[in-house]
Amino acid sequence: MYKLLKQSGRARRGEFDTPHGKVQTPVFMNVGTQGAIKGALSARDLREIGCQVELSNTYHLHVRPGDRLIREMGGLHRFMTWDGPILTDSGGFQIFSLASLRKIKEEGVYFNSHVDGRHIFMGPEESMRIQSNLGSDIAMAFDECVKIPSPYEYVKRSCERTTRWLQRCKAALDAYNSESDAVNPGQVLWGINQGAVFHDLRIAHMQEIAELDLPGYAIGGLAVGETHREMYDTIEAVEEYMPKDRPRYLMGVGTPSNIIESVARGVDFFDCVMPSRNGRHGHLFTWNGVININNRKYERDPEPIDPLCACPACARYSKSYIRHLLKAQEPLALRLMVLHNLFFYNELMRRIREALEQGTFAAFRAEYSGKLSERI
Amino acid sequence: MYKLLKQSGRARRGEFDTPHGKVQTPVFMNVGTQGAIKGALSARDLREIGCQVELSNTYHLHVRPGDRLIREMGGLHRFMTWDGPILTDSGGFQIFSLASLRKIKEEGVYFNSHVDGRHIFMGPEESMRIQSNLGSDIAMAFDECVKIPSPYEYVKRSCERTTRWLQRCKAALDAYNSESDAVNPGQVLWGINQGAVFHDLRIAHMQEIAELDLPGYAIGGLAVGETHREMYDTIEAVEEYMPKDRPRYLMGVGTPSNIIESVARGVDFFDCVMPSRNGRHGHLFTWNGVININNRKYERDPEPIDPLCACPACARYSKSYIRHLLKAQEPLALRLMVLHNLFFYNELMRRIREALEQGTFAAFRAEYSGKLSERI
Numbered sequence: 071m072y073k074l075l076k077q078s079g080r081a082r083r084g085e086f087d088t089p090h091g092k093v094q095t096p097v098f099m100n101v102g103t104q105g106a107i108k109g110a111l112s113a114r115d116l117r118e119i120g121c122q123v124e125l126s127n128t129y130h131l132h133v134r135p136g137d138r139l140i141r142e143m144g145g146l147h148r149f150m151t152w153d154g155p156i157l158t159d160s161g162g163f164q165i166f167s168l169a170s171l172r173k174i175k176e177e178g179v180y181f182n183s184h185v186d187g188r189h190i191f192m193g194p195e196e197s198m199r200i201q202s203n204l205g206s207d208i209a210m211a212f213d214e215c216v217k218i219p220s221p222y223e224y225v226k227r228s229c230e231r232t233t234r235w236l237q238r239c240k241a242a243l244d245a246y247n248s249e250s251d252a253v254n255p256g257q258v259l260w261g262i263n264q265g266a267v268f269h270d271l272r273i274a275h276m277q278e279i280a281e282l283d284l285p286g287y288a289i290g291g292l293a294v295g296e297t298h299r300e301m302y303d304t305i306e307a308v309e310e311y312m313p314k315d316r317p318r319y320l321m322g323v324g325t326p327s328n329i330i331e332s333v334a335r336g337v338d339f340f341d342c343v344m345p346s347r348n349g350r351h352g353h354l355f356t357w358n359g360v361i362n363i364n365n366r367k368y369e370r371d372p373e374p375i376d377p378l379c380a381c382p383a384c385a386r387y388s389k390s391y392i393r394h395l396l397k398a399q400e401p402l403a404l405r406l407m408v409l410h411n412l413f414f415y416n417e418l419m420r421r422i423r424e425a426l427e428q429g430t431f432a433a434f435r436a437e438y439s440g441k442l443s444e445r446i
Numbered sequence: 447m448y449k450l451l452k453q454s455g456r457a458r459r460g461e462f463d464t465p466h467g468k469v470q471t472p473v474f475m476n477v478g479t480q481g482a483i484k485g486a487l488s489a490r491d492l493r494e495i496g497c498q499v500e501l502s503n504t505y506h507l508h509v510r511p512g513d514r515l516i517r518e519m520g521g522l523h524r525f526m527t528w529d530g531p532i533l534t535d536s537g538g539f540q541i542f543s544l545a546s547l548r549k550i551k552e553e554g555v556y557f558n559s560h561v562d563g564r565h566i567f568m569g570p571e572e573s574m575r576i577q578s579n580l581g582s583d584i585a586m587a588f589d590e591c592v593k594i595p596s597p598y599e600y601v602k603r604s605c606e607r608t609t610r611w612l613q614r615c616k617a618a619l620d621a622y623n624s625e626s627d628a629v630n631p632g633q634v635l636w637g638i639n640q641g642a643v644f645h646d647l648r649i650a651h652m653q654e655i656a657e658l659d660l661p662g663y664a665i666g667g668l669a670v671g672e673t674h675r676e677m678y679d680t681i682e683a684v685e686e687y688m689p690k691d692r693p694r695y696l697m698g699v700g701t702p703s704n705i706i707e708s709v710a711r712g713v714d715f716f717d718c719v720m721p722s723r724n725g726r727h728g729h730l731f732t733w734n735g736v737i738n739i740n741n742r743k744y745e746r747d748p749e750p751i752d753p754l755c756a757c758p759a760c761a762r763y764s765k766s767y768i769r770h771l772l773k774a775q776e777p778l779a780l781r782l783m784v785l786h787n788l789f790f791y792n793e794l795m796r797r798i799r800e801a802l803e804q805g806t807f808a809a810f811r812a813e814y815s816g817k818l819s820e821r822i
Contacts (some may be wrong), residue, residue, distance in 0.1 A: 105770065110777035112485035114762065135745070135770040142746055143766050151762045369511070370518055386490065386527045390519050394481065394511040401486035401777055 071258070071271060071285050072317045072338075076426055080309065080336040083426035086154040086286070086317050088207035089256035090147065095317060095338040096422050098329065098415045099123040101156055104130045105140075105150045108346055109408030110401060113152040115193040119409055120416035123155045123272035125341045128200050130209075133183050133190075134383060137203035145205030145253035157341075158206035160197045160239075160262075163215050163290075174214060176231065194238035198259075203247035205253030210288065211239045213262045218296045225266045227276040232264050236279055239252060260286035260319065267300045276311040287312050288319035289337075293328075305360075309336045326418055326442035328357065330435050333422055340419075349411035350404050352396055356414075357438075359446035363407070368393050381413035382406075418442070447634070447661050448693045452802055456685065456712040457750040459802035462693050464531040464583035465632035466523065471693060471714040472798055474705065474791045475501040475533055477592070477722060480510070481526045484722055485784030486777060487543075494758060495785055496792035499531045501717050504576050504586075505540035509559050509566075513579035521581030521629035533717075534582035536573045536615075536638075538592050539666075539698075550590065551608065570614035574635075578622035581629030586664065587615045589638045592670045601642045605651040608640050612655055636662035636695065643676045645683040652687040663688055664695035665713075669704075678707060685712045702731065702794055702818035706811050709798055716795075725787035726780050728772055732790075735822035739783070744769050756783075757789035794818070 084095045100107060100121040107116065116124060126146060131137055143149045146156055165172060165179050168207075169190075172181035179192020197212035213232040216225050217232040242258055249253045261279040265271035279287065284371050289308060292301045305320065312318050319339035320332050345355065352363040356376035361368075363375070374384035375392065383392070383406040395403035425434035452459040462469045476483060476497040485493065492500060502522060507513055519525045522532055541548060541555050545566075548557035554569020568576075573588035589608040592601050619635045622628060637655040641647035653662065665684060668677045683695065690696050693713035696708050705716050721731065728739040732752035735746075739751070750760035751768065759768070759782040771779035801810035 104558065104776055105767070105773045106776045106778040108777065110781040112759075112762075112778055112782070124518055130774075134768075134774055136783055139746060139766070139770075143764065149764070149767050149770075151767075370515060372519055382490075386488075388525070390511075390515070391481070391525050391527075394525075396513075398480045398506075398510055400480055400482045401484065401780060402482040405486040405781070406488070406778060 072315060074315065075169075078354055078426055078429065078431045079334065081333050081426060081431055082336060082338055083423055084317065084338055086338075088208050089254055090153060090155045093122050093155055094423055096329075096333045096419055097114040098340055098419045099125040099339065099341040100412055100416070100427045101125050101341055101343050102150070103127045104134070105146060107408060107412070109350060110405045111408060111412070113150050116152060116154075116411065119413040120420065121154070121412065122416070123157055123339075124150075124152050125157045125159070126204070126206070127161070127164060128158045128197060128204065129168070131204060132161060132200045133185050136202040141203035141205070141253055145203075147254075148203060155208070157208040158201045158204055158210065159321075160210040160212040161200065162173050162197070163214050165192060166215050167295055169433065176234075178212070194235045194343065195242045198239050198242035198246060202252060202257065204279040204301050205257065207254065207257060208286065209243060209257055209259050211236045211259060211262045213264055213290060214263060215291050215294070218265055218266050218291070218294050220266055222268055222271075225264075225268055225271055229264050230273055233275065233278045236261050236282060240284070258285045260284055260288055262288045262290040263312075263319070264291045264310060265294055265308075266291060269304065272304060272308040273311050276308050280311065280313055280347070284316070286319060286339075288321050288339075290321045293322045293324055298328065301328075302335065305332060305335045305337065310332035312336070326415075327439050329418065330422065330439045330442075334431075334435055345411035345415045346408045352393075352407060354407060355411055355442065356446075357442070359441055359444040361446060363389060363393050363396060375410050376414075379410065379414065379417075381410045383410040448691060450691065453723045454805065454807045455800055457709050457802060457807050458712060459799055460693065460714060461526045461712075465630055466529060466531045466583050469498050469531055470799055472705075472795055473498050473715055474795045475715065475717040476788055476792070477501050477717055478526070479503045480506050481522060481702060483583065483784060483788070487784060487788070489526050490629045490749075491785065492528060492530075495789040497530070497788065498792070499533055500526075500528050501533045501535070502580070502582070503537070504534045504573060505537035505544070506699050507580060508537060508576045509561050513576040517579035517581070517629055521579075523581060523630075531584070532582040533584040534580055534586065535691075535697075536586045536588040537568055537576065538573070538589050541568060541592050552610075554588075563741065569789055570611045571618045574615050574618040574622060578619065578633065579661065580627060581633065583630065583633060585619060585633055585635050587612045587635060587638045589640055589666060589668070591667070592640060592642055593668050594642050594667070596642055596769060598644055601640075601644055601647055605640050605647055608638070609651065612637050612658060616658055616660070616716055628659075634661045636660055638664045638666040638697070639684060639688075640667045642667060643672055643680050645680065648680060648684040649687050652684050656687065656689055660692070662693045662695060662715075664697050664715075666668050666697045666709065668696065669700055670696045674704065677704075679713045681708060681713065688712070692790045695805040702791075703815050705794065706815045706818075707800065710807075710811055721787035721791045723786045723803060725783040728783060729816065730783060731787055731822075733818070735817055735820040737822060739765060739769050739772060751786050752790075755786065755790065755793075757786045759786040
């Protein structure tokens with residue numbers, strides 16, 4: 071399902087097949103947590119801004135409106151009218167970051183909903199059941215995302231449990247896919263590597279989960295407080311133990327620089343709420359660095375956010391107008407800023423792919439890796 | 447500038463020329479208070495949902511971002527990238543409904559900004575200066591919108607002052623239009639009839655302001671608490687004193703039924719925040735009546751808001767999905783609901799015009815006047 075088209079150092083230009091079409095990698099997945107991108111973007115907008123893969127959150131959709139409802143409505147693709155590939159996370163990350171009163175047991179996690187406090191249990195089988203009901207193209211394994219720092223012994227035992235959970239995820243999803251009324255029987259499971267910043271644990275865990283021969287592998291548990299240096303070192307340590315013929319997904323990362331640097335270290339898939347969240351606060355990416363449109367100097371600026379950008383916001387609107395909308399708390403401000411930032415990220419990936427194809431990735435990295443994340 | 451194309455009883459099918467194109471009447475103006483429709487709609491969206499005239503609020507834009515800034519940015523058309531006709535109100539209505547500590551004098555009104563409390567003075571010349579800076583196609587006269595009920599004597603004196611203010615508005619706008627750097631030198635002034643629900647005062651005032659031979663006249667000061675019956679009676683009383691060869695604008699009205707009934711009484715222009723405001727709360731217009739999408743019965747409804755509707759929301763999305771977005775506080779819910787409601791209003795006017803052209807307005811009125819405002 072993954073085809074490596076070209077390589078430049080460790081950086082890879084590839085292609086991944088899903089039941090809803092091919093994905094050109096490296097790729098940034100656009101995060102629509104609850105089945106929509108925050109900022110009033112619709113599935114139609116996602117097409118227009120060059121999104122290849124939409125990512126939704128299992129935990130959120132399970133809590134509201136409920137995965138059974140979405141299944142009845144024909145699955146998440148139909149519910150949100152997005153006919154391209156969808157990846158769903160396992161719910162694990164949100165359980166560990168949002169839910170309260172959680173208890174981790176061998177069977178899974180007991181916790182209270184962040185919306186109405188009701189008791190929920192989720193283990194590997196429940197996560198797979200929910201993701202099967204949603205009918206995403208790529209289901210992520212149910213894992214424990216350990217916080218950094220955590221004691222070595224705790225991380226070791228957690229990784230062992232995550233491996234056992236992964237085996238249960240695989241068995242469960244195989245079973246759900248074989249049901250005659252499966253929403254998306256071609257749905258695949260990707261495993262997640264954990265181990266905090268302990269390289270030996272990362273490697274051992276990666277070797278264990280590689281044995282399950284899954285169609286894709288993620289590096290989880292990074293971008294949770296460690297330094298960029300620690301993150302890059304961990305990727306470098308684990309990358310050579312990841313199957314070469316499977317895509318690699320670095321979960322929850324990151325800035326444009328993080329992405330360029332991680333592509334250089336062999337990563338293919340990315341996701342992050344940064345472009346939409348920062349966009350909503352007026353922090354906007356340009357090919358010269360990050361601007362803060364709240365700045366007084368843009369009050370009378372008739373130019374678009376980035377004169378080099380072809381997004382729907384830059385095609386029509388001035389910084390002066392968008393800044394006014396933001397100050398006046400007009401929802402259109404959020405929409406235009408999120409359209410711009412996500413377009414920027416999708417375009418960044420397109421240019422990374424182009425550079426890889428043309429053998430110019432090293433020059434691209436040298437030009438943009440520092441610049442794109444700098445505030446100007 | 448106004449051409450009466452066809453008449454059916456008192457109902458009129460007409461056409462009005464502006465510097466930014468012809469307006470087919472009867473027409474509903476889409477309200478973008480601060481230079482954008484609340485609900486994350488852009489000028490591009492307005493085109494798509496059939497908007498003919500955009501309406502912005504002088505008071506709001508004067509307070510934030512300031513009319514001088516908009517003038518520097520090339521005027522409101524360019525600022526918000528809307529190249530169709532724009533009408534601006536005078537600021538009077540907001541001064542009387544939003545601002546605090548206001549004092550009405552012969553020269554104008556002293557009040558405090560609702561945003562930052564700063565002292566502002568606005569009289570006829572100031573209102574015209576601001577509207578000239580905004581460069582709208584139709585500038586509305588600066589008037590006092592008296593509340594209902596008010597004592598007869600107060601209303602009488604207020605109308606006399608409003609007439610004197612209108613004369614000053616006319617002189618001021620003529621002067622501003624003749625300046626070499628006028629933003630929109632073809633901008634015209636419409637007068638506003640006042641008089642609360644006192645028919646003799648309404649008529650006397652209408653006769654006075656008709657003498658100024660302005661290109662359009664509005665009925666102001668209605669839809670502020672009187673009954674629908676009082677409103678219709680007042681329109682009927684004053685209508686025959688309004689020039690036949692000028693468009694008539696009923697300010698701030700109203701429900702679909704109010705619009706159909708007022709068209710039947712000779713009104714050509716309408717505006718109201720109802721479709722966008724109610725839309726944001728999930729109250730959605732359909733050709734069978736008004737639905738509340740918060741209702742539990744829509745939780746698993748795979749149908750669009752109105753299967754008879756061709757709006758961008760109904761073309762793709764189910765009630766189930768939109769209801770989920772609303773419950774989950776996703777901004778996309780607001781956008782889809784406002785797109786739908788405004789499209790509905792614009793389509794309502796198109797069908798009214800069509801019925802007038804085909805001589806079937808009486809049947810249209812009989813079928814829809816009651817039904818469209820009923821909750822179902």
